[in-house]
Amino acid sequence: MKNIKRILSLIIVMALLLTMMAVPAMAKDSDTNETDIIGSLYLSATPTTITVRGATGSYSFRIDDSTTWTTNATFSGLYPNTEHTVYAKLGSAPEITVGKITTKAIESTTNGAYIDSSASAVKLPITFSYVKTCSLNNSLELNFYVTKKKFADYSNLRLYVEKKQYTPSSSSYVWNTYILKPVDATYNGAACYKFILNNIAACEIGDDVVITLYAEDSTGATYISPITAYNVSDYCYEQLNSSDAKLKTVLVDLLNYATSAQTYFSYNQSNPINGKLTAAQKSLGTSTVPSVQKISQRLALDGAISKFFEATVSLQSSILFNPYFTYPSGTDFSNIRMRVTYTTELGVKRDYYVSAKNRIYKQQTNGGVKYDSYAFPVSDIAAPDFDKAITLTIYDGNTQISDGRIYSIQTYAYNWLVTNTTSDPALTKLMGEMMKYSASARTYFASK
Numbered sequence: 001m002k003n004i005k006r007i008l009s010l011i012i013v014m015a016l017l018l019t020m021m022a023v024p025a026m027a028k029d030s031d032t033n034e035t036d037i038i039g040s041l042y043l044s045a046t047p048t049t050i051t052v053r054g055a056t057g058s059y060s061f062r063i064d065d066s067t068t069w070t071t072n073a074t075f076s077g078l079y080p081n082t083e084h085t086v087y088a089k090l091g092s093a094p095e096i097t098v099g100k101i102t103t104k105a106i107e108s109t110t111n112g113a114y115i116d117s118s119a120s121a122v123k124l125p126i127t128f129s130y131v132k133t134c135s136l137n138n139s140l141e142l143n144f145y146v147t148k149k150k151f152a153d154y155s156n157l158r159l160y161v162e163k164k165q166y167t168p169s170s171s172s173y174v175w176n177t178y179i180l181k182p183v184d185a186t187y188n189g190a191a192c193y194k195f196i197l198n199n200i201a202a203c204e205i206g207d208d209v210v211i212t213l214y215a216e217d218s219t220g221a222t223y224i225s226p227i228t229a230y231n232v233s234d235y236c237y238e239q240l241n242s243s244d245a246k247l248k249t250v251l252v253d254l255l256n257y258a259t260s261a262q263t264y265f266s267y268n269q270s271n272p273i274n275g276k277l278t279a280a281q282k283s284l285g286t287s288t289v290p291s292v293q294k295i296s297q298r299l300a301l302d303g304a305i306s307k308f309f310e311a312t313v314s315l316q317s318s319i320l321f322n323p324y325f326t327y328p329s330g331t332d333f334s335n336i337r338m339r340v341t342y343t344t345e346l347g348v349k350r351d352y353y354v355s356a357k358n359r360i361y362k363q364q365t366n367g368g369v370k371y372d373s374y375a376f377p378v379s380d381i382a383a384p385d386f387d388k389a390i391t392l393t394i395y396d397g398n399t400q401i402s403d404g405r406i407y408s409i410q411t412y413a414y415n416w417l418v419t420n421t422t423s424d425p426a427l428t429k430l431m432g433e434m435m436k437y438s439a440s441a442r443t444y445f446a447s448k
Contacts, residue, residue, distance in 0.1 A: 040054045040055070040056070041053070041054045041055055041059075041088060041098050042054055042098070042099070043086055043098055043099055043101040044101075045101050045102065045103045045104055046103065046104055047078075047080035047081075047103055047104045048076060048077060048078050048079070048080065048103065048222070048224070049074055049075060049076045049078060049103075050063070050074070050075045050078060050084055050086060050101060050103065051073055051074045051075075052073040052074075052086060052088060052098055053073070055073055055088070057090055057091075058071075058090060058091050059071070059073070059088050059089070059090055060088070060089055061073060061075075061086060061087065061088050061098075062086075062087050062095075063075050063084055063085070063086050063087070064084055064085055069089070076222065077214075077216075077222040078103050079103065079160050079177070079179065079214075080103050080104060080160070081102065081103060081104070081162070081175070081177060082102065082103050082177060083100055083101070083102045084100070084101060084102075084103070085097065085099070085100050086098045086099065086100075086101070140198075140200040140201075140202065140205060140232055141196055141197060141198040141200065142196075142197045142200065142209060142230065142231075142232060142235070143194060143195070143196055143197075144159060144194070144195040144197075144211065145185065145187045145192040145193070145194050145195075146182075146192060146193050146195075146213070147190050147191070147192055147193075148190075148191045148192060148193060149190070149191070151193070151215060153217060153218065154215035154216060154217055154223065155215065155216050155218075156214075156215060156216045157182055157193055157213065157214070157215045158179055158180060158181055158182070158213075158214050158215075159179070159180040159182070159195040159211055159212070159213055159214075160177070160178075160179055160211070160212045160213075160214055161177065161178040161179070161180060161197055161209060161210070161211050162175045162176070162177050162209070162210040162211075163175065163176045163177075163178065163197070163207065163208075163209050163210075164207040164208045164209070164210075165204065165207060166204075166207065166267055166268040168265070168266045168267060168268075173207075175210075178197065180195045180196065180197060181195075182194060182195050183196070195211075197209060199379075200232055201261065201315065202254075202257055202258040202261040202315065203258060203261035203262045203264075203265050203267040203268075203273075204232075204267070205231060205232035205233045205236070205254075205255075205258045205273060206231055206232075206233040206258070206268070206271060206273040207231055207268075208229050208230070208231050209229065209230055209231055210227055210228070210229045211227070211228050211229075211230070212224055212225055212226075212227050212228075213225035233255065233258070233273050236251045236254060236255055237276060239251055240252075240281055245284070246440070246443055246444040246447055247444055248281075248284045249284050249285060249286060249440045249443075249444070250437070250440045250441050250444045252274075252277065252281060252282065252284045252285035253285050253286050253433070253436045253437040253440045253441075254437050255273055255274040255277060256274050256285055256433050256436070256437075257430075257433040257434055257436065257437040258273040258274070259272045259273045259274040259275075259433075260426075260429050260430045260432075260433040260434075261315060261430060263426055263429070263430075264315075264426045264427060264429075264430045265315075285436070286436040286437075286439060286440050289417060289432040289435055289436060290435055290436065290439040292387075292410050292413055292414045292417055292418065292435055293387070293410060293411075293414065294411050294414045294418075295389050295406060295407060295408040295410065295411050296405070296406065296407055296411055297405070297406040298403055298404070298405060299391070299393075299403060299404030299405065299406065300403055301400060301401075301402065301403050301404065304401060304402050304403045305327070305328055305401050305402070306325045306326060306327050306394045306401050306402035306403075307325060307326050307402060307403050308323065308324070308325050308392065308402070308403055308405035308407075309324045309325060309326050309364050309366075309371065309373050310323075310324050310364070310373075311323040311324065311375075311407050311411070311412060312324070312375070312412065313409055313412045313413075314377070315430070315434075319379075319381070319383075319409070319434075320377040320378065320379050321377070321378040321379075321381055321390075321409055321412075322360060322375035322377050322378075323338070323375055323376070323378070323392045323405065323407060324362055324364065324373040324374065324375045325338075325373060325374065325375075325392075325394050325402055326364065326371040326372065326373045327372055327373070327374060328372075329372060331372075333356040333359065333374075334356075335396050335397045336356045336394065336395070336396055336401075337353040337354060337355050337356060337376070337394075337395050338353065338354045338356075338376045338378075338392060338393065338394055338395070339351070339352075339353055339391075339392070339393045339394075339395055340352055340353070340354060340378055340390060340391075340392060341390070341391045342381075342385070342388045342389060342390040342391065343388065344382065344384070344385050344388065345382075345384040345385055345388070345442050345445060345446060346384075346445065346446075353395070354376040354377070354378055355376070356374070356376055358376070358377060359374040359375065359376050360374065360375045360377065361373070361374055362374070362375070378390075381409060382441075383437060383438045383441040383442075384438065384441045384442035384445050384446075385409075385442075386408065386409040386410050386413070386434075386435065386438040387408060387409075387410040387438065387442070388408060389406050389407075389408055390406070390407055390408055391404055391405070391406050392404065392405045392406075392407060393405075409438075410435070410438075412431075413431040413434065413435050416428045416431040417431050417432060417435070
């Protein structure tokens with residue numbers, strides 16, 4: 001009996017030893033993120049690199065959707081705080097998924113300190129000067145310009161953007177990431193690369209945007225700039241030092257409109273965007289809501305199969321104008337499009353089509369009858385043009401299939417400022433501030 005117990009003890013010890021030998025130990029590194037072991041392989045990451053560790057033998061690797069295999073176990077030039085999937089294969093064996101891993105978030109920096117001191121392949125920093133501007137449109141934009149001359153010896157410029165966004169449900173912030181490619185532009189007579197961050201909602205203009213410029217030199221080495229933080233409200237407060245009285249009115253009206261949007265959407269109300277305005281600056285804003293008109297006219301078409309039902313305005317990103325038209329059940333939208341025509345405040349005739357690609361569905365009821373309706377969002381109507389009559393028509397290819405409808409964003413505001421002023425006081429207030437901003441923007445741009 002004693003011999004049997006001794007034999008069983010030896011078997012248990014040997015099993016434990018074999019288990020320990022089969023799973024290599026993972027050294028934990030505070031400077032990296034790490035995934036669990038897949039076989040003998042595991043992943044570690046810095047802000048700009050991912051490395052496959054534990055590989056012995058003729059392994060090759062690929063990352064994400066790339067079809068290119070490499071024997072280099074390190075992928076470099078990546079973006080911080082971004083998830084990737086890494087695959088491996090041993091010789092001609094089938095590939096395996098090593099796992100998913102997220103590159104580390106950007107380390108704190110001071111005065112242009114390195115973002116990622118552990119990534120030796122990344123040479124830091126690029127020092128660059130840039131100009132920040134803001135487009136005071138329906139879709140608020142931050143624009144960043146860098147001169148082409150400064151980057152004559154670099155290629156593949158891109159701007160890595162982390163945009164702070166408040167989450168009302170948890171009263172906390174999350175960071176959304178974007179990678180912006182440049183467009184050619186001219187600023188003050190100099191050839192530039194321009195990076196555009198758009199679709200900033202009014203209630204978000206106080207949220208920080210953190211930017212980092214990436215580029216490669218002729219050897220393929222990746223360079224990264226120091227981090228810069230900015231937001232639209234910073235721009236507004238800086239420009240309040242301008243001597244242009246009309247511009248200052250636009251800026252104060254924008255800050256007030258943004259604060260009303262914070263209230264309406266319960267968005268970070270403890271930090272009102274207009275909270276830094278002095279009494280003197282507040283007095284520069286538009287004091288009363290401008291007179292608004294209802295513009296709505298049907299342009300009948302015999303045999304129309306699509307008819308205008310209503311229009312709404314969404315204020316949660318850029319200002320989206322959503323005209324809803326009804327359609328027969330089973331409509332094929334592959335060639336359906338909406339024609340938009342109007343004349344801007346500056347006298348420019350606009351005539352273009354909006355595809356059905358991003359259509360929004362809404363079931364409508366009229367007289368007890370239900371209808372399928374869709375809106376094709378219009379996102380590029382500038383603030384000075386909120387009062388303009390816009391003609392909307394649905395086409396199937398080149399054939400008109402709907403009644404035409406003349407409408408305006410001002411008409412939607414009219415419904416809350418004149419027709420229905422009591423059912424939603426916060427929305428009525430928001431519509432009033434929006435139309436103040438539109439009117440002062442119209443006055444400002446007309447003077448340019």
